[in-house]
């Protein structure tokens with residue numbers, strides 16, 4: 001009896017191991033499958049004689065539906081995505097990490113619970129609603145405050161993106177800080193360090209990997225966000241020269257135009273190529289992060 | 300009569316509604332090693348945390364009574380950070396900060412405003428030598444303190460506690476996580492240090508108090524059962540029967 005039982009449990013264990021392995025492998029399969037699909041839809045354009053990859057990456061002229069002279073230059077869109085994301089991070093990183101430090105180190109009891117709930121609520125607002133806010137609330141505020149003709153611009157979208165990515169940063173950042181053992185805080189405290197010195201010299205170095213992950217998740221959220229930026233940037237194809245210029249992002253372009261294209265037309269294929277470009281950007285961001293974390297660890 | 304280094308008067312401490320130290324009073328002489336023995340949960344750690352005022356960071360902890368260092372009431376000291384630098388603390392489990400060996404030792408001086416590389420170098424070497432660690436780590440001061448062995452980390456925490464030149468050094472069951480050989484080395488270090496600082500030695504090894512302390516306190520359930528010359532507590536006739544039982548391991 002015990003013999004058969006143990007064979008059964010051995011098989012059971014094997015089966016569970018297999019299942020877990022499958023889960024792990026499936027993540028890799030999904031990534032490749034998605035990449036493959038997007039690539040298959042977009043790739044044929046690369047072979048077309050009317051299309052030049054150089055122009056695609058370096059030209060600012062985006063006239064995908066022109067009858068006489070079709071031009072697929074994405075530089076302006078890329079600039080739009082990068083500038084909106086960049087400005088958003090300038091706002092979100094200090095606020096997000098600051099809030100994480102505040103919640104984790106300075107709040108106790110009720111205040112802390114309430115703050116966490118409010119921040120989570122912020123994360124639950126759908127992006128289309130943020131878009132409304134950009135259109136109807138932020139637009140006039142920016143116009144009046146800075147005396148600019150249009151309030152739908154880089155700044156508007158960046159503020160929305162910042163607000164959208166702050167909750168992620170706060171909750172991941174707070175987890176990272178909470179994971180720092182209390183003995184570090186007490187150790188530093190007993191050495192006569194002030195609260196600020198403890199945060200600056202002990203907590204931040206100890207939690208840096210987690211904090212970096214928090215920032216990167218925020219960047220990922222910002223690069224990939226579509227609806228809100230579609231509504232708040234002004235959707236104008238141009239390289240923005242100031243934060244008050246309108247612009248257009250890669251994601252918004254795909255969202256706005258894909259529905260209008262014929263399947264497998266050049267325009268359709270170029271939009272998929274833009275998808276690959278986005279993919280590449282996030283891939284590079286993650287890669288850099290990996291290197292940074294490893295470099296930090298080595299030291 | 301020498302002036303006492305530390306005077307504790309009617310110290311009480313409660314965590315929330317529960318009182319764990321019930322009004323104790325005693326003095327500590329300058330440059331003595333005062334041993335504190337007693338079973339777990341009797342309030343030894345809490346007592347030390349009252350002396351450097353880190354108790355203030357425990358939510359709900361309420362101390363009362365007075366503690367004087369060099370005659371000055373610590374609750375009236377404005378600069379609590381300075382108090383904590385005057386009172387060094389070594390915790391039971393070594394808390395290597397997630398920094399290099401060098402930065403661990405330089406942490407407190409830097410926090411206090413010392414910036415010059417030369418001064419810091421000298422100080423780091425001096426403290427690591429005092430804590431009998433210098434020879435083992437002098438070639439790798441840049442590597443992480445947390446990568447050292449348990450015994451080395453404990454000596455690193457001692458070096459760190461010495462780095463701010465404390466007048467009083469509190470050791471809280473420092474040998475709980477280290478081997479006997481290292482323990483003996485640190486004990487030798489303490490015997491030398493005694494010339495410069497006043498040492499409060501909380502220990503789980505009663506024999507350690509016997510080896511090092513001139514006077515020993517037996518703390519039990521937040522009360523001082525007996526405080527006197529170490530030979531008295533460890534001899535055949537301590538004042539209290541409970542001391543005899545505890546020291547001789549008959550304690551239930």
Ligand SMILES: Nc1ncnc2c1ncn2[C@@H]1O[C@H](COP(=O)(O)OP(=O)(O)O)[C@@H](O)[C@H]1O
Nearest residue numbers: 314319337338339340341342343344345346357
């Ligand atoms: N942070 C705390 N909050 C509540 N009670 C505590 C805390 N720290 C210690 N105590 C209580 O205080 C008493 C004394 O503990 P402690 O000072 O750690 O004793 P010892 O160091 O002698 O083992 C124990 O009953 C313990 O449960």
Ligand SMILES: [Mg+2]
Nearest residue numbers: 343344345471
């Ligand atoms: Mg203790």
